[in-house]
Amino acid sequence: MTNGGKEIVMIIWEDDAIEDDRTKKKECSNDGPVVVALRKGPWTAEEDRILTEYVTKHGEGNWNVVQKNSGLLRCGKSCRLRWINHLRPDLRKDPMSPEEAEIIVELHSILGNKWAKMVQFLPGRTDNEIKNFWNTRRKRLKRAKLASYPDNVQLQVLNEEQQQQTQILGAFDGGINPPYELSQENGSEISYCINECANSNHQMDSFHPANMLVQDFQSEIYALTDPFSAGLPPLVHLSDEPECGLGSPIYYQFTNNFAPSCSSVISRNDHALVCGNSFGFASFDGLLDEPMELFPLPIPFDSVDAYAQAHVPSTSVQSECVPPQNDGMLEAVVHQVLSNSRPQSTPESHNSPTVSDLLATIPHESLPGPKSSVREMSPTEEFSRPDEFVNDQARLSEDMTEFLDAVERKPQHCGNPAPFNGDVGLDSSLEIRNFDPSGQEKHETS
DNA sequence: AACCTGCACAACCGCTCATAT
DNA sequence: AATATGAGCGGTTGTGCAGGT
The missing domain is CATH 1.10.10.60 (Homeodomain-like)
Known part of the structure; x- marks a missing residue:
């Protein structure tokens, strides 16, 4: 210096x-x-x-x-x-209220450890405060062998998503996230990747899990409305874990209630971005050590030997618009909690941006489009050509970053919100293949 | 009274990213 | 294009207090 x-x-x-x-x-x-x-x-x-x-x-x-x-x-x-x-003069000094605690739990189930992103929903609180609150709570629950996410979170998600399956949850942070803790747990083996998606016409609907079908080995078909309601492990943002990061086979492991012997792979490459509709791609960390924090999913997994398939749209389908009043899950939660919150809540809390508010202000042209065409790749090929796979994942990650950037640029447009027409998704195909533990592909559909 | 444990909070550290030069 | 710098973020550690033994 x-x-x-x-x-x-x-x-x-x-x-x-x-x-x-x-x-x-x-x-x-x-x-x-x-x-x-x-x-x-x-x-x-x-x-x-x-x-x-x-x-x-x-x-x-x-x-x-x-x-x-x-x-x-x-x-x-x-x-x-x-x-x-x-x-800062606008800081709240009072203890975290139950309502705020609820918001944090909801936010964390969606955003993970994105403390700075949570701040906008908790006026007067700091990321450090939220982080400390969560870590303390998590530690306490862990000691008590309780789930980090209460049942009501799950039920709330169910209720919301069943009514609004094509909402914007995924667009909020670029992906359908599971309860974050879930993505950090393990058990017996099941894994997902998303194989292909995206071509260049900027239209997409098939990556919303609502558009996926899940079928077990008994040929039962489940509508994968969302990661929670379908009982499938939800789709998670890319993991930073080197063991399961880009280019690696992605495994997720379930504990006792869940298909102990199944092993499915949804291989993915290229794009998994969806704007307007939710999207996701999987990166399930199978290296974690606290299966006790898993909570039961609505549909028992012991019979779902995780064969999953996404339908491939024959034509592009316009994504549904997400008007500000049409709340997504997080939105609903925040609304509900804020409306129930104490009257002495800061005025700012009522002006804080909601997810839909934010999303509604994104000029859809600012959202990233696909950069490559669809290319099918079998898991075998995928793993035998690691370099290419890594490149694909890197490109995907790049798109994700771009998308998140676009989302984060939203607030600057708040003064002149442009309606978000939702048609900025990507056409995609999605293939979910099933493998037995030895790696043999069990079944395949188009 | 002394010690231990849990908890909440504050602060630091390492890293990444954006911007300026 | 490369480098330096500033700002921000998330993880981790340190500290003080309260309650229990």
Whole structure:
């Protein structure tokens, strides 16, 4: 770091040096380096006062100059965190209410550990607060051997999704997510990938799980309305786990209630994006260690030996529009909870954007389209050509990122919301194939 | 009273991403 | 295009308190 050509040496002292004269800012004379000793550890009231004054005067941002201009012996990162998590005037200081807790559970079931995304639904709360709340709760439930998601979450999802199967859940964060915990658990083996989807006409309906059919080995057919209601393991966002990441066979394991011997693979490559309708692709982490946190799915899986098939649309089907008043699952939950919340809820909470509000403002042209054509690939081929598969997955991931970016750009359009007509999906085909544990393909349909 | 445990909260760390140069 | 920098995010750790033994 330099300051007008002069080197600045920053020394960070631990908190036990607070009373030590080393904590004093050290600036050498003209020719020597400027030594700035920065503190760590808990903030003092005086530091809070200085930072508050500074931010009030100069506004947020440019955190790295705060130290220079305010005399605070804290790094910019620390200042930013302190302001955002503690000093901001719009923060709520009251304990987390049951209603907020409920929202967090719902959000987590959809978003996973995307704390920063949850903040927009919980005005006055910080990502750190939400994260701490969740982790504490999770730890507590784990100890009690209880599920991280209560039954009502599941039932709520069922009710909502049965009525609105083509809603926007997946579009919210780019995928149909299972209760997040579920994607982190394991048991006996079953795995899914989504094989093909997407060609270039920007129309799609088949990736919504509602459009998939699930058939077990007894030829029973289940409508896979959503990951919850169909009893299938839900589709999850890509995992960061190297063991099951891009290019790897994706396994998900069920515990006791679920098909202990089945093993299905929905292989996937290319695109799994859907806009307007939900979409998903699977990445089930089979390497986790806490099957106790699984909760029963509505349809018992012990007879569903996970043969799944998605129908391939012969023609493109216009996705349904998702008007703001037509709430999706998360939307409904948030609405319900907020409407039941205490009257002293902050005014902002009633103005906070809902999922549909946000989605309704996305210019659909800003959403990513497919970048490659449909190409069928058998699982055998898939695994024997790992490089190509990896490339496909990387491309898919790229599309996902693009889509998420588009979603996250929504708020800036809120002042002039453009109706989201929902026809930005991708035509797709989806093939779900079934394999026995040895890897032999058991059945195949088109 | 001393110790232990659980909990909530605060803060830090490492990393990624966006932007500027 | 490459690099530097700032900002933000998520995971982890540290700390203080309360309650139980």
